[in-house]
Amino acid sequence: MTLAPLQPAAAVPAPSARTGLRSVGVEEELLLVDPCAGRTVPAAASAIGWTAPAAPTAPRAVAVPLDTELQQEQIETATPPRTDLTDLAADVRALRRAADDAARSVGARVAALATFPLRVAPVLTPTPRYRAIRDQMGLTCAEQLTCGCHVHVAVTSDEEGVAVLDRIRPWLPVLTAVATNSPFWQGSDTGYAGYRTQAWSRWPGTGPAEPFGSAAAYHAVVDELMRTGTLLDEGMVYFDARLSRRYPTVEVRVADVCLDADDTVLVAALARGLVDTAAERWRAGEPVPSDPTSVLRMASWRASRSGTAGLLVHPRTHQPAPAAEVVACLLDDVRPALDASGDLALVEAGLERVLRRGTGAQRQRAVAAATGRLEDVVADAVDRTAA
Template sequence: MGVEEELLLVDREGAPVPRAQAVLDGAEPADGPLEAEFMEEQIETATPPHASLTEIAASLRAGRAGAQAAADREDARVVAVATSPLPFAGTTVSKLRYLTARAAFGITAREQLTSGCHVHVAVADDAEGVAVLDRIGPWLAPLLAISANSPYWQGVDSGYASFRSQVWARWPTAGPTRLFGTPEVYHAAVEALVGTGTILDPAMVYFDARLSATYPTVEIRVADVCLSADTATLLAALARGLVETAARSVDDPAPDVPVEILRTAHWRAGRSGLSGELVDPRTWRPAPAHDVVGALVDHVRDALVDAGDLDAVTELLGALWAAGDGAARQRAWAAAADGDLGAVALRAADETLA
């Protein structure tokens, strides 16, 4: 598995700054792999593929530290928050594809300063990958809740734990998907979406989980970038557990959950995070977040045990429950700083590298 993280670039007051190209131009090999994203106010890191959760954890920390080393040369800080606490204008990266998207999608593109976390998990082939996609959908909303880390939007409290999920849902292909059954049906669906002329290319198929066009993986894209590297490690372990559990059950019928129910469960996870009720995939009724996340761990327990990840997941989850999700922590920092959201961004920058 491997993990990609999108990180915000801010100045010394916590405000987003459009310095991605300068940061990338000045980056050194020791900083690790860094890439541009849609906006000049963010950059992306990526871990190498690892089988060991310990190695993933180390690579996540190294990636964040390398990104900060590159940002230091441009007097900027990297922050693992999925939306900026402070207001922003947003500067689209000067690449033809991004500028075309900005013209085609209007305010959806202009306001797309959001940062996600994408977990890639290896699969044998497209057949196994589609079988996995068909079986993990009910459990993706709890992953969003675990990662929830974007309570603020344009300088105000949105009322959501993950407002990124609301902003991201504006894209026409974003969100949960139906059952596909076979690779042929999946690829035909992608071709049909491109064929509508609404999206630019297959890379704009923004399903919550999809077959990667670049790697032999299932790419789980539902999560906010996590405030803590520990939470990102937990997310990676649970994502791999979901994929492995699904791959082991390909002979069982995939759960045919209506997309409108999945979408509603995802909305609930973005609204509440870990601080309220979620929709329980076992019953499709409301239940405390603690119970739903516990059910997720039970669902993937055998895969976690076989990977040697169960003890780490138990420890990381315990720490997350004690500290609160990223949204809850940001709100607590804001309260302690008398509402100073610049101070929240800078506190989050410290936590990014902790």
């Protein structure tokens, strides 16, 4: 497949003066797998060096915008910044196909699985940074093989960005639930819909953060974390949502990589709706919600455990409530922003779809139950990833 060159995802501009819409970009981490053998393929470095062959009318081959991650079984894609979610959806699909073509060049395929269902011993990507992380983090790094979906939403300043971070905290566990796609770990059903959240929480600096109150306070906290000597660099400040280190965006990091591209776009639309809503409330002088971080950790755990198939912690009452009720509460909260951006119909349909047919976790379990083979879960994920 021949692709036009794509702008790096995180180079997201401020809200567009022409449209009034915030741009949004998506990074997806995918697994390199051999679906026939039911194993991972540690060949990311070779795969990202692949170039798409030129079309007959094109002057040269086209480099595909892919990147490596912590382990050699992972490959990362990154969309350009978009204001129109139709364009974003096309980018997500094109990049999945491009990643799959690159994987084929090394005898593999790509699978949008947030954890690998079968047993695996990950192979570290041997960069100086990743080696330093391995030396610092030990077994946590050695066992880490998870794939997330990170959404970048443009903000006008660090001050606006921190105001957004402080106000979206209660809603992030709902995004976790909607995107759950990791029920299996090392050959076993974990009992969780999104076990990636559990594995990821072993790293220092993860999870919900306390409200910061200002950009200066945010940067002071990051500086304090760095002074502990625990983290190698600011890239290891793994808050559930954070200011991007390099670009004018808020980065929402709670979602599993989604099995279906449509669900990826749904998560991106909800993230932009949350950012728009939070920024508007900040401009109106509304106070920051006072949800205790300890309660938000409980809500995140419950979202990881149940997905959309059980009870979640309600963001307003902090009591258990059916997932459909909690999802409806999120939709009501961001409805004005979604209506203004033109995304309301897409989000309504997407949430109805997820609640009706389930998340990627439910799909994985259904395939495993029908066939009795986790290898078939991997093969099914390959088919759906590039579909």
